Amino acid sequence: MTSLVAVGAQWGDEGKGKLVDWLAPRAQLVVRFQGGNNAGHTLVVDGEQTILHVVPAGVLNPATVNVIGPGVVVDPAGLLGELEALKQKGALRDPSRVRVSGRAHLILPWHTALDKAREEAARGRAIGTTGRGIGPAYEDKVARRGIRVADLLRPEALEEALGRIAEQKNFELEGYYHWAPVDSGQLYRQCLAWGRELEPYVDHTERTLEAALRDGKHLLFEGAQGTFLDIDHGTYPYVTSSNCVAGAVCAGAGIGPTRIDRVLGITKAYTTRVGGGPFPTEETGELGTKLRERGAEFGATTGRIRRCGWLDAVMLREAATVNGFTQLAINKLDVLSGMPELRIATAYRINGKLTEDFPMTLPEIEQAEPVYETLPGWDEDVTGARCYEDLPGDARRYVERVEALAGVPVEIVSIGPGRDATISRAEPFRAR
Numbered sequence: 001m002t003s004l005v006a007v008g009a010q011w012g013d014e015g016k017g018k019l020v021d022w023l024a025p026r027a028q029l030v031v032r033f034q035g036g037n038n039a040g041h042t043l044v045v046d047g048e049q050t051i052l053h054v055v056p057a058g059v060l061n062p063a064t065v066n067v068i069g070p071g072v073v074v075d076p077a078g079l080l081g082e083l084e085a086l087k088q089k090g091a092l093r094d095p096s097r098v099r100v101s102g103r104a105h106l107i108l109p110w111h112t113a114l115d116k117a118r119e120e121a122a123r124g125r126a127i128g129t130t131g132r133g134i135g136p137a138y139e140d141k142v143a144r145r146g147i148r149v150a151d152l153l154r155p156e157a158l159e160e161a162l163g164r165i166a167e168q169k170n171f172e173l174e175g176y177y178h179w180a181p182v183d184s185g186q187l188y189r190q191c192l193a194w195g196r197e198l199e200p201y202v203d204h205t206e207r208t209l210e211a212a213l214r215d216g217k218h219l220l221f222e223g224a225q226g227t228f229l230d231i232d233h234g235t236y237p238y239v240t241s242s243n244c245v246a247g248a249v250c251a252g253a254g255i256g257p258t259r260i261d262r263v264l265g266i267t268k269a270y271t272t273r274v275g276g277g278p279f280p281t282e283e284t285g286e287l288g289t290k291l292r293e294r295g296a297e298f299g300a301t302t303g304r305i306r307r308c309g310w311l312d313a314v315m316l317r318e319a320a321t322v323n324g325f326t327q328l329a330i331n332k333l334d335v336l337s338g339m340p341e342l343r344i345a346t347a348y349r350i351n352g353k354l355t356e357d358f359p360m361t362l363p364e365i366e367q368a369e370p371v372y373e374t375l376p377g378w379d380e381d382v383t384g385a386r387c388y389e390d391l392p393g394d395a396r397r398y399v400e401r402v403e404a405l406a407g408v409p410v411e412i413v414s415i416g417p418g419r420d421a422t423i424s425r426a427e428p429f430r431a432r
Contacts, residue, residue: 001216002261002429005246006329008226009265009319011235011273012244013299013306015331015414016266017041020057020222022422026429027220029065029212030058031205033252034242035224036073036107036137038130040299044417050089055082055098056222060091065212067205070103071242071252073137074149076194078107083201095200101254102150102202110169110182111136117177128238128275138241140165149202152195159188206254213259218429221249221260227319235365238277246323261432265325265408267316269333269398272306274299278365281309281345295335310343310372313405318358320408326432329412330399333391334421339377342398345370346405375401383416388423391415 006023008014021043024030037053044050045060052059054074056066068074079100086092111133119129129135140146145165151158166184173179212219223244228234230244242248246263250256270291273279282288288308291297297306319325336342347356348368359365378394385391391399391413403410413423 001213001218002431003213003219003221003255003259004262004264004429005221005223005249005260006264006266007223007244007246007323009267009316009323009325009328010226010271010312011228011277011279012039012224012226013272013274013297014226014266014268016223017043017052017057018331018414018417018419019264019266019329019412019422020220021045021060022419023220023428024058024061024064026218027058027064028217029067029209030056030220030222031067031069031209031253032056032072032222032224033069033249034071034244035240036132036134037075037078038132038134038240039224042417045419047418050091053082054079055086058220058222059086059098062091064097065208066098067208067253068098068100068104069205069253070101071248072101072104073107073134073141073242074100074104075107075132076152076191076198078132080194080197098201099203099205099208100149100198100201101205102148102153104149105137105141105146106149106152107133107137108147108182109187110166110173111140113173113179113182114169114177117173117179121177128277135241149198152191153199153202155192155195158191162188162191209253209255213255221253223248227322228315230322233322235277235362237362238275262326262428263324264327264329264412264428265316265319265323266329266331267311267319267402268295268331269311269336270295271309271312271315272297274304274306278362278368279307279309280314280348280365280368280370281312282307283309291335295332310345310370311402312345312370313402314345314348314356314358314370316402316406317356320406325406325408327411327426327428328403328406328408329414330402330410331414333395333399333413334381334383334415336377336395336398337382338379342375342377343372344375344401344405346373347371373401383421385415385423386420388413388425391423
């Protein structure tokens with residue numbers, strides 16, 4: 001039995017979905033432990049693309065059980081839409097393959113309305129949220145006024161709770177933002193319908209995980225977003241509303257820290273970011289455009305363009321420290337083919353002072369000037385490589401330099417979107 005946590009080492013969009021799908025046949029359970037449908041995981045299997053937002057990326061592997069933990073916030077309509085799309089593809093015939101924690105909090109229409117209204121009112125100060133209601137749903141959870149998945153199955157208590165909360169939400173929507181109110185009666189009827197459809201999937205997922213651990217099964221925990229979007233450890237306030245780091249597995253899935261064996265950090269071969277916030281290695285000119293076009297850097301959830309730049313080893317070292325990475329995966333190495341030279345930021349200069357540590361405050365990050373190391377590029381197409389030795393020498397030297405700068409072994413290299421375009425240098429689920 002091995003428990004492996006897969007988390008992003010940058011600002012999300014690192015290709016976690018592709019790697020979770022690739023790892024899933026080795027695991028019996030794939031578990032999502034935080035975030036909501038603001039995440040977008042793109043899977044390409046036999047040339048066919050599937051985009052998931054809250055269902056774990058192991059769902060296309062027929063023997064895998066996929067668990068949505070209590071730390072996730074669930075949009076019922078969004079989840080049901082994903083489940084229906086998977087049924088239509090023939091990928092989900094048995095409801096027991098998707099388990100949803102009854103303790104997971106719901107994203108309701110007033111959450112999405114407030115999310116959009118706040119971003120609109122903020123104008124130039126907007127965070128750049130997806131408008132999916134994630135932040136407002138987590139606010140209600142922390143304020144102890146949230147509605148949970150299990151509440152959909154308790155009609156009498158649900159009706160009273162929705163009416164009470166609607167009064168406060170509509171006061172804010174109408175009185176402050178001048179937005180239309182939410183009809184609590186209509187929402188109650190909708191919630192009853194959602195409850196009927198979701199009931200076959202609702203479970204006490206902590207018990208499911210405990211039983212799997214006792215049976216010696218492999219568990220794969222799937223993170224959403226990335227380390228630098230973490231509410232505590234990211235580039236605050238340009239962050240998401242949950243903890244994205246590996247330690248969040250314990251609370252978000254419901255297992256003890258002694259049950260975690262390995263932590264896989266996932267990074268691109270370069271860096272991207274969506275939305276606002278500082279980005280020290282960003283390239284705003286021709287190079288940034290070239291990376292965006294080659295890497296198809298457009299958000300799977302919103303379609304927004306991703307800002308692009310060189311790989312940042314300062315970030316990677318910080319992510320390794322915060323998450324306790326035992327191994328790294330590098331995605332999209334193929335995107336760098338054909339570039340005459342490559343750059344990696346190894347340090348920052350802030351107010352004239354050199355530092356190899358990621359800054360603590362937003363003003364310091366905004367002022368950070370990257371100090372680059374230059375490496376030779378390669379011209380060869382690497383997408384056909386299936387073992388590490390197949391890669392050109394300069395590609396291997398790039399991977400090994402990243403490994404040295406991060407202080408973590410690179411054990412997986414991805415050189416294309418398909419499952420087979422993945423090179424493994426070690427068994428991911430081996431015992432620690």
